[in-house]
Amino acid sequence: MNPIVTISGGGIIGNYISSRLNNNNIESLIIEKSASILPAAENIRTLTLNPYSKKLLDDLGIDIKYAEIKKINVFDGEGSGRIDFSSEEIRSDNLSYVCYFNDLQSELKKGEKERTLFKTEIKNFKENDSNNTCNILLSGSEEINSQFIAGCDGRNSNVAKLSLLKPITSxxxxxxxxxxxxxxxxxxxxxxxxxxxxxxxxxxxxxxxxxxxxxxxxxxxxxxxxxxxxxxxxxxxxxxxxxxxxxxxxxxxxxxxxFNLSNHHFENYISGSLVLIGDAAHSIHPLAGQGINLGFADADAFCEEIIKAYQSKINFDKNLVLKKYEIRRKDMNLLMLKSMDFFVDLFRSDNLYIRLLRNIGLSSVNKTNFIKRFFINHASGNNKI
Ligand SMILES: Cc1cc2nc3c(=O)[nH]c(=O)nc-3n(C[C@H](O)[C@H](O)[C@H](O)COP(=O)(O)OP(=O)(O)OC[C@H]3O[C@@H](n4cnc5c(N)ncnc54)[C@H](O)[C@@H]3O)c2cc1C
Incomplete structure (x- = not known):
């Protein structure tokens, strides 16, 4: 059992990556700390997926129920500012899709069960320079070798802690x-x-x-x-x-x-064979429902780079493959994180002038079609690098 990619964390992003890689004949193994069967949980949490994330799931054949959002009306409860977005403005069927978190997670998990070690964690890992792999020690004292470790273990990522990567948190x-x-x-x-x-x-x-x-x-x-x-x-x-x-x-x-809200972001997403993806690399305020969408965009870029490298059939530089992923994703994620912080601060302020400015600002953007289209395309995942 020496998979090409060992995935720490079998949440939505870890399972998506495993499924996509295996569809392209690249072996993976998920290391998940929780048990395979969990007590049935009430369907409460939902996720808002942008059209690009939904397409990635459709391409894998994930069949769950969605609600379709065609219009989003945003307004300032204390003033007159408002902005409305509609799918017609970007000539798309829908702006976004809502699904239950549990439905999506269990549908993805179903397909990857036989490639998952449950109730297991990565205890340590070290680079093996002689064969360009990484030795991974699991909690059951078992050892495996892998080319890559994909850290998909959420906002308190265990593998990030085991590496020297440092998060910036607020x-x-x-x-x-x-x-x-x-x-x-x-x-x-x-x-x-x-x-x-x-x-x-x-x-x-x-x-x-x-x-x-x-x-x-x-x-x-x-x-x-x-x-x-x-x-x-x-x-x-x-x-x-x-x-x-x-x-x-x-x-x-x-x-x-x-949930208590905080954000974090790593200055670097890669260290040796390790690469951070999804909430392991960054977390964001839920105000625009972008958390999982950034995770899917990361996962898509990571899978594309790995698949391209393996399909090229020539020796590739592992560090260069991971660097390409980091370049594609890091600044995009940081831009979204900073934009959300700007909105949180803007609407938190009781200052009369700021309130006036935000009301004028919202209503002006509402009348400016090209700026609105930019916002919608960005949130819909259409601005892909
Ligand atoms: C209130 C709220 C509402 C939200 N709404 C939206 C929304 O509408 N749209 C949106 O896009 N995003 C939303 N988000 C964010 C979204 O839920 C996350 O971005 C997403 O769940 C992250 O997925 P992930 O797979 O990266 O990480 P996680 O979901 O955190 O999965 C991590 C997995 O790793 C496992 N794990 C943890 N530690 C270890 C370890 N040491 N070893 C092995 N396995 C481990 C965990 O058991 C879990 O299975 C919301 C978040 C909150 C808090």
Whole structure:
């Protein structure tokens, strides 16, 4: 068992990479710390996929249910600024797709089960210069050799810690709250995002289900706003503000999940045979639902470079293959991360002048078609390097 690529972490990104490489006859092995069968979890978390990520999944034959978003309406809850995006503006069928996190993860895992070692972790690894591979020590004391280690083990990546790579981390002092709901918003292909003092509130359609649930909510709130309340009380006290803004009733259906928000980014994604991909390399504020999309764009670039190298049938320089991946992805990810931070700070400010500027800014961009098209194309994954 000496796979060409050993993948640390069998989440969505790790399983996607394994499946794509094996479809191209490149052997992989996933090392996943959790068990193969997990207790059934309530379907609460959702993911917003851009058209490019959805295409990558379609190409692998992943068949799950999606809700289609054709319009996104963004507005400032405290002012008059608004901006609307529609799929017609980029002559596309949809702007994005919503799926359940569990549906996508379990569908991808199903195909890769026999290529996964569960309840296992990488304990250590060292470069073997004599044959240009890497010796990997697993938690069961087993040793394997691989050409590459793909670090797909999420935001506290174990393999990043074992390497000398150092992350730059910052905290937002915010919590992301998410739940599903029944809501009487008329148009089931529209998403809404409200920036307000009570947080950044996004409401998006859900894929069809037997329970006839209609929407998923992702709501980021400053810690100082929640102080003294538990999350459920905070949601119950403040949801009516958004019901008024949307002119709709929102009936909470699921349990309420919450996550502390922070971001991180590595200055380098590669070290020897190791390469960081997806949340292992970077994490981002969920306000634009871009986290997994950046991960899919990373995974796509990594797979393309590896497949190209192996299909060329000539000796290739391993470091150059990984360097190409890093060049393609690092600056794009950093740009998205910095843009999200800019929006978080802009809408957090109570300063009257900044509020005025952001209202004028939003409405001006709304009237400027080429800037809007740039934003939409960027978010849809169409601006690929
Ligand atoms: C509230 C919220 C809402 C979000 N909404 C969106 C959205 O709408 N759209 C979007 O694009 N993104 C969204 N995201 C971000 C998205 O969920 C992540 O970007 C994505 O899940 C990252 O996938 P991943 O496979 O890289 O990492 P993970 O999902 O973290 O998977 C890591 C895997 O590695 C395993 N692992 C961990 N440590 C080890 C170890 N030591 N050894 C072996 N295995 C290990 C874990 O068990 C797991 O299986 C959201 C995030 C939050 C918090």
């Amino acid at each position: 905290v937002y002092e915010q919590t992301a709250i998410t739940f599903t709901a029944k809501c009487n918003l008329g148009d089931l292909n529209s998403a809404y995002q409200i920036f307000s003092e009570r947080g950044i509130f996004a409401i998006m359609p859900l894929p069809p289900s037997s329970e006839e649930l209609t929407h998923t909510i992702v709501w980021s709130v400053d810690h100082k706003r929640i102080k003294g309340n538990n999350i459920e009380d905070f949601v119950k006290k403040n949801i009516s503000y958004f019901e008024r803004k949307l002119n709709a009733e929102i009936n909470i259906h699921s349990n309420i999940l919450s």
